[in-house]
Amino acid sequence: MISNQPEMIAAIAGTMRSTVSRRRLLQAAGIGGAAMAVAACGGTGGSDASGDASGAPSAAAAEDLSDTDKALFWSNWPLYIDIDDDSGERPSLDRFMADTGITVTYNEDVNDNSEFYAKVRTQLEQGQEIGRDIVTLTDWMAGLWIQNGFVQKLDKANIPNFSNMISSYLDVAFDPGREYSMPWQSGFGAFGWNKSQLSDAIGTDALVSVDQLFDPKLKGKISVLSEMRDTMGILLAWLGYDPSNFTDDQFSEAIEALTLQVDNGQIRQVAGNDYVAAMESGDVTAVIGWSGDMFQLGDAFGVALPESGGTLWTDNMMIPALASHKKNAELIMNYYYDPAVAAEVAAYVQYISPVQGAQEAMADIDPALVDNQWIFPDSATLANSYVFMPLTDAQDVEYQRAFQKAIGN
């Protein structure tokens, strides 16, 4: 949320849609090359390309330099790949580089879906390369990119391990058959809490229901996620509705419930990744947060799905339009769908692996994790979690407005 200034500037520039006239204006003013480079718009645009049979516009492909230029640029979320805690290196990534000779520039520069989109939107709309060969975005944002033609179709001939994808991931509403995207990791929107603080406040060190979360004894000690889908999904399920299929009225009811808890001071803050620090310092006792984060906090903290249900989301790898190392990107996707490699990543990040066979491979890495419900959830756990209903653009904006208004924006 904070490092937004450059993105906002980019967004301002991006809203100037009549780029051609601006370019003429600059030429008329006789302003030199540097300014032109700032303002120039690419001639061929991904969004200009004609639509394909499936209805989604297909993105323009650039000349693939993969064979001559052994490079790859990947944008992912922080702390989302295996890291050797002693050396700070990334073992699985280093092995890929050694095996293939491809130099991977791995950037942890996705902190928030909307923020990342704001940062690259201008180039995408003007049909320019965004300097990344893989981006990793959550379902709904991935859907937006696919719908707008900002990503390239995967060449599955380069990805033999594609068949290792757990079948339930294959047919998602935003990308039927996974033509454009491959899941990286999934996770839950769930409860997290400080055990000793919770038992001091309400006499139990297990948080099971949203009613407990809204117990007045926890007033001012609660944090919920600024990601609308996770917070609202859990509230919808608590009210007895299905977060995968709900009506406007049901959503409004959940918004009212949230507004009440914000206005009476029960909810202290609405945060992105920040809530982890607030848990560590003891400023908040219980949160609606993300499952993987809780494990990094240690044994003093608990994590559980609400008994009424949690949310389930997936982050997806995609190749942006005009990315110039498409084949390299497909090769690394293939590499991470090798069960042994997938297990190695999951053992570190403790999110759900989408790769069939990773659970068996985990036995060699850390047998204690084989039955970990947060990495390899069984059907009972999955039955108690919901994928948020796919929204149209207009719905998304309408729901976002209601949500942001409830949280003071």
Add this chain to the structure above:
Amino acid sequence: MVVGVAAKGGTSIAPGAQRRSRTGYFLLLPGMAWLGIFFAIPIATLFMTSLQAPVEGASGQYAPAFQVSNYADAIIEYWPQFLRSFLYAGIATLLALVIAYPLAYFIAVKAGRWRTLMLVLVIAPSFASFLLRTYAWRTILADESPVTTFLNALHVLPDDRILNTSIAVIAGLTYNFLPFMVLPLYAALERLDPRLIEASNDLYANPITTFRKVTWPLSLPGVVAGTLLTFIPAAGDYINAELLGSTQDRMIGNAIQTNFIDFRDYPIASALSFMLMAAILVLVFAYIRRAGTEDLV
């Protein structure tokens, strides 16, 4: 400046005057180009964006239009955040003045050989990132921190906490912009002629009268510059409200950010930015007129 000098010497035009005045304009070019590219064009873009209308059926896309209602919509929706921004920035500016004046006075008049060191100390925190310093305040004001524990023992905190309250936001604003208050005040007080104070004492003014009649009026340019340099960025700030505030403390900067990033509603965000600029300009003009120091600033 060059232009001004050349024009003043103009009763008897020297042979080189014409050329010199052109040199003046020439020297202005880089500055004007800079202003044009990085200020005028973006402002014009922003203004045009603020009047755009949404494209039917394509969310997040806007076409050029003349939709003045964007401004009305924005003010109806966000007037509480506007008021709050000016209130918080106003309180922070006042607090900064109260804290900075004695400090600047001490550095300028009493510090002697420590003067440079003290000035460096005032500026030194700015060497660390603004963001990091604000994060540090979260630790300082955390619920279990000594500060909060101490104040809670005295039962002076309404919510039994500081972090995520308006107190924290105002404290953060005051802290972050304090150097902008200290430095202009120091510059004004440092030029203060000590003989004027002596004269005032000789004429039987007590210290309070001396301050009211001599020191304060002479430091006014510093006060005006300092309050403006503090108030303007504080009113537009969103980081303090984001990191130190609660959901009840959102300022106009947060509203602009939410509209840009989450709603992808660029016209409303631009309209808000424009109104913030306009409101600040009006306030500044009113203030300068009242202070009667146009020629001093």
